[in-house]
Amino acid sequence: DTGVSQDPRHKITKRGQNVTFRCDPISEHNRLYWYRQTLGQGPEFLTYFQNEAQLEKSRLLSDRFSAERPKGSFSTLEIQRTEQGDSAMYLCASIKLGGGSGYTFGSGTRLTVV
Amino acid sequence: QKEVEQNSGPLSVPEGAIASLNCTYSDRGSQSFFWYRQYSGKSPELIMSIYSNGDKEDGRFTAQLNKASQYVSLLIRDSQPSDSATYLCAVTGVGDSSYKLIFGSGTRLLVRP
Numbered sequence: 001d002t003g004v005s006q007d008p009r010h011k012i013t014k015r016g017q018n019v020t021f022r023c024d025p026i027s028e029h030n031r032l033y034w035y036r037q038t039l040g041q042g043p044e045f046l047t048y049f050q051n052e053a054q055l056e057k058s059r060l061l062s063d064r065f066s067a068e069r070p071k072g073s074f075s076t077l078e079i080q081r082t083e084q085g086d087s088a089m090y091l092c093a094s095i096k097l098g099g100g101s102g103y104t105f106g107s108g109t110r111l112t113v114v
Numbered sequence: 115q116k117e118v119e120q121n122s123g124p125l126s127v128p129e130g131a132i133a134s135l136n137c138t139y140s141d142r143g144s145q146s147f148f149w150y151r152q153y154s155g156k157s158p159e160l161i162m163s164i165y166s167n168g169d170k171e172d173g174r175f176t177a178q179l180n181k182a183s184q185y186v187s188l189l190i191r192d193s194q195p196s197d198s199a200t201y202l203c204a205v206t207g208v209g210d211s212s213y214k215l216i217f218g219s220g221t222r223l224l225v226r227p
Contacts, residue, residue, distance in 0.1 A: 033214065042118070042202050042217030043158065056212050091157055095213065102148040102204070103215065105157040 002026075004106035006092050012112045013082055020078045021109045025094030032075050033103065034067060035091040036060065043091055049075060050097075082113045117141060120203055120218035128226050133190040135221050137203030140184070147179055148215065149188045150202040158202055162188060193225045 005024040013019050025032045031050050035043035046065070047057045051072035069075040079086055089110050093103035117140045127133045135149075146165055150158035162177040164170045164186070170177045176189040186205075190197055200220040206213055
């Protein structure tokens, strides 16, 4: 069990470009969550998957954001036509339903849009 | 009204003292409560979970829950400079099978050597 992995750790992109982040959850964890955290704030829920099904999306998740979890394994979060307001830390977490404990977060992907 | 409220701090305590961090939440039916520690530039790390009224101790950490007052606290005994970090309170939503966490903005703790 190597924990939750996120890639890349840092991403700098120009406004208007598309970016994609990857999250590899703890093996056998059936739920995967994406959060976004800006400076001085707590993490905010974006979306979550149970196995391969995306069950909920926050109103924060505009049409420029899309997430997938093919085959219920790793997940990707894509942001199209990035804006400066997208600059944030993007966090992924996974849990096993019935495990009775809080999330384990990955190390996050810090996005800077210039 | 924010769903989970924390004083942003910083809370400054001397080394060896007890640090007391507080959190209030708005949804009376919230079931699960967590404290995360976050060092600057790092991701949150789970340090305590509590599900029923009362105290729960783990090493130097004690979590306290009072559902009637909608209040959660974290006590850190014998505070060390390495405890200096932002502490995030998180709760699960009411009747929410998604098990998504709602976070406060965090309290920054500074432990002075």
